């Protein structure tokens with residue numbers, strides 16, 4: 001079943017489109033990623049889908065309803081992660097969850113959510129006293145307290161340390177396993193690779209690719225790199241003439257071979273044949289970063305105006 005259907009979405013500010021003919025659909029039970037650099041139009045798109053902004057063009061349906069016209073009805077079916085600034089510093093964690101639960105017709109037991117999100121001991125703590133990670137987890141718990149069918153999570157793990165990020169990822173997988181469709185807005189490639197079934201890559205207001213992270217990576221048409229430390233001398237010409245090898249370079253004790261296709265097998269076989277033992281052999285796989293560069297011609301973290 002299609003949960004979200006966006007067709008030709010346009011949003012302009014001052015006459016200029018910041019979201020330009022964006023189309024995608026999200027199936028029930030998916031974790032759908034929205035990835036892109038600052039200013040690419042991710043938040044604007046998601047806020048149009050949430051009914052928080054009025055689009056200038058296109059059509060959007062969420063659970064078969066219009067996000068702007070049917071906003072009230074949808075608010076019971078959709079969970080939205082709040083921006084940090086929207087909770088008063090003095091509200092207690094338990095009070096915030098109780099308050100948010102009161103907005104919904106069929107809320108979840110928020111005490112169970114506190115347990116699940118590792119906030120049980122913080123029930124009486126004031127929001128302002130929480131660490132960055134605890135605040136972040138509270139915002140996710142608040143997005144889930146209405147027992148939504150779809151949850152929009154924006155910058156899920158910003159401010160969390162590596163262990164807390166991994167723990168959060170596991171919880172998001174459980175949220176999905178419980179039947180919630182998740183739309184995840186993220187800057188983080190590793191997060192998207194780990195969690196998302198499919199990802200829409202945004203750049204300058206448009207979707208430049210939409211596929212599974214694995215397919216986006218395997219479609220990268222660029223050299224891969226094989227690195228190793230040779231334990232006996234050899235002539236680079238041994239490798240440069242092999243099929244698929246583009247270049248051979250050295251950095252200190254390391255040899256770096258750039259190539260495509262099955263070049264790595266050819267390289268290791270040639271070294272073995274010439275009795276050149278090697279150490280620290282590794283192939284550097286392409287990443288989503290490489291996919292982004294291949295799609296846009298720019299590094300992911302490059303400034304929009306660079």
Ligand SMILES: Nc1ncnc2c1ncn2[C@@H]1O[C@H](COP(=O)(O)OP(=O)(O)OP(=O)(O)O)[C@@H](O)[C@H]1O
Pocket residue numbers: 013018036037038039040041042043044045
């Ligand atoms: N209310 C507004 N008025 C004018 N311009 C806006 C408004 N909201 C967003 N923009 C502009 O629209 C563009 C897209 O912004 P948006 O917040 O959707 O990007 P984003 O991809 O979510 O970026 P980030 O990752 O930084 O949140 C930016 O150039 C931004 O300055």
